[in-house]
Amino acid sequence: MTGPFNARLRAEVERKQSHLCLGLDLDPARPSRLHDNTLDSLIDASFAIVEETWDQVWGYKLNFAFFERFGSQGYTWLENLASEIGQRALVIGDAKRGDIGNTARNYAHAIFQHLNLDAATVNPYMGQDAVEPFLADPAHGAFVLCLTSNPGAEDFQRYGDDRPLFLEVAAWAQNLNDADNLGLVVGATHPSDLENVRLAAPGLPLLIPGIGAQGGSLEAAMAASTPEAPNIINVSRGILYAGEGALDDILAAIDKYNRDINQFA
Amino acid sequence: MTGPFNARLRAEVERKQSHLCLGLDLDPARPSRLHDNTLDSLIDASFAIVEETWDQVWGYKLNFAFFERFGSQGYTWLENLASEIGQRALVIGDAKRGDIGNTARNYAHAIFQHLNLDAATVNPYMGQDAVEPFLADPAHGAFVLCLTSNPGAEDFQRYGDDRPLFLEVAAWAQNLNDADNLGLVVGATHPSDLENVRLAAPGLPLLIPGIGAQGGSLEAAMAASTPEAPNIINVSRGILYAGEGALDDILAAIDKYNRDINQFA
Numbered sequence: 328m329t330g331p332f333n334a335r336l337r338a339e340v341e342r343k344q345s346h347l348c349l350g351l352d353l354d355p356a357r358p359s360r361l362h363d364n365t366l367d368s369l370i371d372a373s374f375a376i377v378e379e380t381w382d383q384v385w386g387y388k389l390n391f392a393f394f395e396r397f398g399s400q401g402y403t404w405l406e407n408l409a410s411e412i413g414q415r416a417l418v419i420g421d422a423k424r425g426d427i428g429n430t431a432r433n434y435a436h437a438i439f440q441h442l443n444l445d446a447a448t449v450n451p452y453m454g455q456d457a458v459e460p461f462l463a464d465p466a467h468g469a470f471v472l473c474l475t476s477n478p479g480a481e482d483f484q485r486y487g488d489d490r491p492l493f494l495e496v497a498a499w500a501q502n503l504n505d506a507d508n509l510g511l512v513v514g515a516t517h518p519s520d521l522e523n524v525r526l527a528a529p530g531l532p533l534l535i536p537g538i539g540a541q542g543g544s545l546e547a548a549m550a551a552s553t554p555e556a557p558n559i560i561n562v563s564r565g566i567l568y569a570g571e572g573a574l575d576d577i578l579a580a581i582d583k584y585n586r587d588i589n590q591f592a
Numbered sequence: 593m594t595g596p597f598n599a600r601l602r603a604e605v606e607r608k609q610s611h612l613c614l615g616l617d618l619d620p621a622r623p624s625r626l627h628d629n630t631l632d633s634l635i636d637a638s639f640a641i642v643e644e645t646w647d648q649v650w651g652y653k654l655n656f657a658f659f660e661r662f663g664s665q666g667y668t669w670l671e672n673l674a675s676e677i678g679q680r681a682l683v684i685g686d687a688k689r690g691d692i693g694n695t696a697r698n699y700a701h702a703i704f705q706h707l708n709l710d711a712a713t714v715n716p717y718m719g720q721d722a723v724e725p726f727l728a729d730p731a732h733g734a735f736v737l738c739l740t741s742n743p744g745a746e747d748f749q750r751y752g753d754d755r756p757l758f759l760e761v762a763a764w765a766q767n768l769n770d771a772d773n774l775g776l777v778v779g780a781t782h783p784s785d786l787e788n789v790r791l792a793a794p795g796l797p798l799l800i801p802g803i804g805a806q807g808g809s810l811e812a813a814m815a816a817s818t819p820e821a822p823n824i825i826n827v828s829r830g831i832l833y834a835g836e837g838a839l840d841d842i843l844a845a846i847d848k849y850n851r852d853i854n855q856f857a
Contacts, residue, residue, distance in 0.1 A: 352695075392691060392698035398706045399667040406664055423691050425715055426657060427742035430617075433657035441663045450690055452717045452737060454744020472717060477692035479719020486760060488753045495751060 331507035332446055332468030333556070336532055339417055340557045343385055346549070346588050347581065348419065348534070350388040350563030351376065351408070359572025366397055370404050376567070377412055379574050383581045386417035388534075388561050389444070409442045417445045419534065423472065425450030425457045435460040439467045446470060448512055448534070451496050458503065468508040471500050473524060476514025476537030493520070497527035510534055515543025515560075521551040533558040538584075539565025549591035560588055596772035597711055597733030598821070601797055604682055605822045608650055611814070611853050612846065613684065613799070615653040615828030616641065616673070624837025631662055635669050641832070642677055644839050648846045651682035653799075653826050654709070674707045682710045684799065688737065690715030690722045700725040704732045711735060713777055713799070716761050723768065733773040736765050738789060741779025741802030758785070762792035775799055780808025780825075786816040798823040803849075804830025814856035825853055 329335075340346055351373055355364040361372035377387070389408065394401035412418055420442065424434040438447045439461075446468035449461050461469035474484050474493040485491040500509055513524050514537035524533065533551060537543035539562040552558035562584055570576030594600075605611055616638055620629040626637035642652070654673065659666035677683055685707065689699040703712045704726075711733040714726050726734035739749050739758040750756040765774055778789050779802035789798065798816060802808035804827040817823035827849055835841030 390691075390695055392689075392695045392702070395667075395702040396698040396706065398671055398702065399664050401702075402660075402664040402667040423689070423715075423718075424657075425690075425717075426655075426688050427740065427744075430655055430657045433661040437657070437660040437663065437666075441661065450688075450715050450717050451748060452690075452715050453688075453740050453742060454747030454749070456742050456744040458744075475692065475718050477718060477721050479692075479721040479723075482719030482764065483717060483757065483761065484719070486752055486757055492748065492751055492757065496748065499747065 329466070331465040333507045333510065333532060335417065335445070335466075336468070336559070337557055339385055343382070344589065345383070345385040345585050346552070346557060346560050346592060347384050347584050348386050348388050348559045348561040349380060349384045349566055349581065350390060350421070350561050351567070352390045352393050352563040353567065354393070357568060359568055360576070361572055361574070366400060366404070373404070373408050374411055375574060376577060377408070379578060380581060381412065381415040383578065383585070384416065385559060386419065386445070387412060388419045388421045388563070390563070391420065391422040406442060409444055419470065420444040420447045423448045423450050425453045427453065428456040428460065431457050431460040435463070439464065448472065455503070462503070462506060462508055465506040465508050468510060470510040470512050470534045471496065473497050473500070473511040474513045474517050474520055476516045476541050476543065480514065480517070494523060494527045497524045501528040501531055504530055512536070514541070515545065515548040516541055518544040518547030521547050525551040530556055532556045534561060535559065536561045538562055545587055546591050549588060552592065560584070594731070596730040598772045598775065598797060600682065600710070600731070601733070601824070602822055604650055608647070609854065610648070610650040610850050611817070611822060611825050611857060612649050612849050613651050613653050613824050613826040614645060614649045614831055614846070615655060615686070615826050616832070617655045617658050617828040618832060619658070622833060624833055625841070626837055626839070631665060631669070638669070638673050639676055640839065641842060642673070644843060645846060646677065646680040648843065648850070649681060650824060651684065652677060653684045653686045653828070655828070656685065656687040671707060674709055684735065685709040685712045688713050688715050690718045692718065693721040693725065696722050696725040700728070704729065713737065720768070727768070727771060727773055730771040730773050733775060735775040735777050735799045736761065738762050738765070738776040739778045739782050739785055741781045741806050741808065745779065745782070759788060759792045762789045766793040766796055769795055777801070779806070780810065780813045781806055783809040783812030786812050790816040795821055797821045799826060800824065801826045803827055810852055811856055814853060817857065825849070
């Protein structure tokens with residue numbers, strides 16, 4: 328797949344007829360049919376899941392915390408898993424990085440060059456020079472945190488008297504999208520705000536967590552999707568731990584999510 | 593050293609008569625007398641610097657991006673360097689993490705349990721549940737980003753009509769400091785704002801970057817320091833690459849910074 332990241336995102340939605348991103352957040356504290364609490368079993372489970380699911384989902388999201396908790400062994404797992412997925416599906420590095428320019432360049436190098444992932448999640452608090460290194464190569468993209476799915480989203484993301492901060496971030500990101508490789512993270516747990524984000528940033532695809540375990544609205548999430556800026560729905564625990572967490576359970580959950588999403592697409 | 597992190601911070605300022613934190617940001621693109629552009633030479637340089645400097649500085653700051661750029665090999669370096677420093681000096685994991693509660697717990701596990709670092713830098717954008725896992729064990733601390741030293745600090749950190757966001761963050765953090773283990777990151781590049789942060793958060797030590805390469809004011813940084821909440825001055829490139837970057841150059845730069853800082857302490 329060539330072209331800027333958002334073009335690749337759109338093409339992959341078409342090719343796979345899926346807006347579903349599978350978050351590979353395997354939890355050692357939650358043994359399933361595929362793994363126990365050992366690192367080896369988690370690694371095996373992640374490879375088995377990718378092997379069976381890569382042609383059923385839009386792509387994958389790798390939450391770095393679930394790898395870093397195992398230190399360098401976890402980072403090696405991250406490298407091997409990224410390599411295993413390869414070109415079979417797009418991969419978002421959910422690292423939520425954000426730091427001053429020269430530091431952000433090193434984080435972007437780690438995620439895009441070293442791990443060869445397609446996109447990264449980025450925190451906007453430190454502003455433009457913290458985000459720009461993730462936009463420098465149009466083939467790679469950044470999803471900037473806008474309105475997140477957790478309770479703490481209420482603490483600062485709505486700050487401001489006239490326009491809440493998250494809409495300021497959305498409008499700012501829209502203006503920064505010169506290379507067609509920027510998107511936003513907006514939780515499905517805020518159904519009435521999804522439309523406002525879409526109005527503030529009409530050209531940006533939204534990466535939407537909060538469906539599944541967190542109980543957000545799929546209908547609202549897809550109502551804010553457009554052909555030019557299709558939204559991507561991330562589900563992690565709601566798929567990995569469906570039923571008994573066996574591969575059949577996972578495939579059935581993916582099939583159901585794809586059908587539910589496509590009914591609103 | 594026992595007790596909550598901020599008590600350990602204060603005790604270490606007394607014991608070492610130093611407010612100086614050395615950021616070990618070794619840059620392969622900037623060869624010096626101690627290293628070239630190879631990972632092995634960077635590893636050797638970092639160990640040599642710690643060996644010579646640990647009793648001359650308050651502590652160290654490890655910027656994770658400079659390790660992660662080398663992937664799992666870099667993470668192994670981070671593990672070994674943390675272990676090498678051990679109990680000889682306090683270590684801040686400058687990771688700027690921030691994510692929803694269950695993810696943040698994994699990041700805190702990586703930094704505090706796996707790497708056994710003393711404190712971490714944390715991004716406030718995602719609110720309370722993103723920060724709390726870093727405060728759960730009083731012996732470990734968190735420095736929450738408040739007003740950063742980079743140009744992008746102007747983009748969102750001053751947002752709001754009445755009170756700028758960074759002061760809202762400061763007051764919020766002050767209220768969250770039940771266990772005496774919370775601090776704030778405030779750049780020395782904003783001298784007139786340091787006093788306002790101090791007023792909004794009288795009990796929190798400030799971790800202050802922006803001295804040295806970024807040209808901030810040491811006098812303003814130390815004017816906002818108090819015995820109860822002593823400020824920590826971080827210098828990275830200004831020390832590591834002083835002169836020709838030999839150990840003697842580094843030791844001379846540390847000595848000069850300590851004297852300059854203590855003159856205002």
